[in-house]
Amino acid sequence: MSEEKKEINFVWGKPAPSLIPTVEMAAAAQRVFADPVMAIAGMQYSDSPHAGYNPLRQRLSAYLSDFYGSSESLDDLSITGGASQALTVILQILSDPAATRAVWLTAPCFFAARKIFEDAGLTGKLHGVNELEDGSIDLEYLEREMMKLDNPTLMRPCKPSSTYQKTYAHLIYIVPTFSNPSGKTMPLDCRRALVNLARKHDALIICDDIYDMLQWPSATDDAMSILALPTTAPLPRLIDIDRALPTHTNDPQGFGHALSNGSFSKIVAPGVRTGWVDARPTLVKALTACGALTAGGCPSQLVATMLAELMDHGWLQKHVGGKLVPAYRKRWVLMKKAVERELGGLGGGVVDVGDTGLAGGYFLWIRLPEGAKATDVARMARDTEALMVSPGPSFGVALEEQETDFEPFVRLSFSYEDEENLVEGVVRLARVVRALLNRDQPN
Ligand SMILES: Cc1ncc(COP(=O)(O)O)c(C=O)c1O
Structure with missing residues (x-):
């Protein structure tokens, strides 16, 4: 046999x-529990406005500023329960099953994201936009299709505008760097053009930026020295491109037209269920007003204290x-x-x-x-x-x-x-x- x-x-x-890093996480946890201030902060509901444990936001803002060459302020960042949980919150607050006209996803697409859009009542509104050879997406097609929906018979939003201050007309979901599944990276000219398109049509580009830090030269040269490995991002994120532009007339409150959905899942461990949203402060503030956060505090509060310790001294x-x-x-x-x-x-x-x-x-x-x-x-x-x-x-x-x-x-x-x-x-x-x-x- x-x-x-x-x-x-x-x-x-x-x-x-x-x-x-189980050993390092255990040591970080011990440091948290040896310090009553940290231990209670971790074991308590987070402080309002529920953007998360401040020492972690501080370390993250330094880390991201270094890696992306951006200058992150604390108001740009909120701690999340990881990219998937954050996407759920983003859709709860910034989309509307009736008033959001369409969701545009790169094809091929990270399949698990589709279900999150469907759970938000957007089934039937999901459209694929082809990824091209060079990692860009078919912008001509995207704009043509968006324009078809620009004058819909006015849909009454399901959610009251007094509570939900912004509902985007369109959502665009992409993994612009080392995409899942294709591994492709969207070139700079496409990033810029996509941001401009989003501004014009009142779209929010949701960027799953969770693989950005795991990068290496694409040459398969065995002799490549570890010193030659890159330590900063090769391209600006779409949030960086959007943030450098003045707010658009269709966005008087300044929510912006892109956000970066980050996660510790791939750079520490998925079980920590912790990530961050990096966006304009108005958008970050809107997410922290989500009912689940106002009722239950920021997710992953205890783990956030451990991650803050773990990130100490450039770990x-x-x-x-x-x-x-x-x-x-x-x-x-x-x-x-x-x-x-x-x-x-x-x-x-x-x-x-x-x-x-x-x-x-x-x-x-x-x-x-x-x-x-x-x-x-x-x-x-x-x-x-x-x-x-x-x-x-x-x-x-x-x-x-x-x-x-x-x-x-x-x-x-x-x-x-x-x-x-x-x-x-x-x-x-x-x-x-x-x-x-x-x-x-x-x-
Ligand atoms: C593109 C993409 N987004 C999100 C996730 C899940 O992220 P998280 O663990 O932070 O929810 C994954 C996991 O495979 C992924 O590939």
Whole structure:
């Protein structure tokens, strides 16, 4: 009887256990509980206006200013329960199931975000906008489609304007840097043009900026020195571009037209369930007036005290630059080379991540050899090779005229499995693809 194969999971977008700083977090927790002021701050409801534990906001503002070359003020930042929870709050406060005309999502799209928009009553309003080769999105299509909705029969908002001071006409959801799933980065000219478009049509661009810090050169040169690894953002965020512009006439209160949704999930650990929103102060203030926060305080208050301790003395810079980036880069190189070796001869390969010279994040987006369908590949990989991969169609959006077929793609996560499994998993994947292609050939 053949030995059962050990599962290899390329679906999970979570860090390898060896990259989770349990010891450092335990020490930070001990410091919090050894200090009655910190311990009570952590164990109590947060102070109004519920933007979160101030020492964490202070350390974050220094960290983000350093990384992005921006100058963050405390009023720009509120602590959240992570990017997913923050998106829920953003939609509760700034969208309206009736008055918000459309949600535009990059296609392919991080699938879990779709459900959050649906939960906010926006089902039926989700449209895909194609991501292009260079990481930009199809702005011509986006503007043309937005304009069709610019003069809708006036929809009465469901939510009273006295409480909800701003409802955006459109929402645009993107992962502009090291996107999930494609790994692509949106170039600067597209970032600028998208901000201008959002201003013109009263849209809010919600940027999931959660992979920004996990970056490395896209050259697969083994000799690359750790000193050559970048430590600052290569491009301004969309919030930085928007913030540098005067407020638009359609936005008299100054909410702005972009926000940055950040998270500790990928740079510390997902279980901390803590992140931040970085936006114009009026928008940040509006989010902190969400009912769940006024009733229950800022989320993740206790963990926020521990993260503030953890971030002391530049720990996060050292952890990201000294541990995470070298580890993820090594895994990325290993897996990319394995894909090129195993699938290249069949006509498959890793989709190019764009022209910034940088790669990053957690995923490789693979174009399968012609004739191989992702849904079949994923099913057969699971059933015959104990290999889990994410099939391209699960990253589609409810598209209209731009319908894109993601069957030729699979997403592979290199963040979780051990290094040797990264190569073994790709070998298994290639075996499945070969079997499917042979099967499909007539005799
Ligand atoms: C693009 C993107 N946004 C958000 C999340 C989830 O973030 P959080 O853990 O902060 O809720 C993920 C996790 O995989 C992600 O890939």
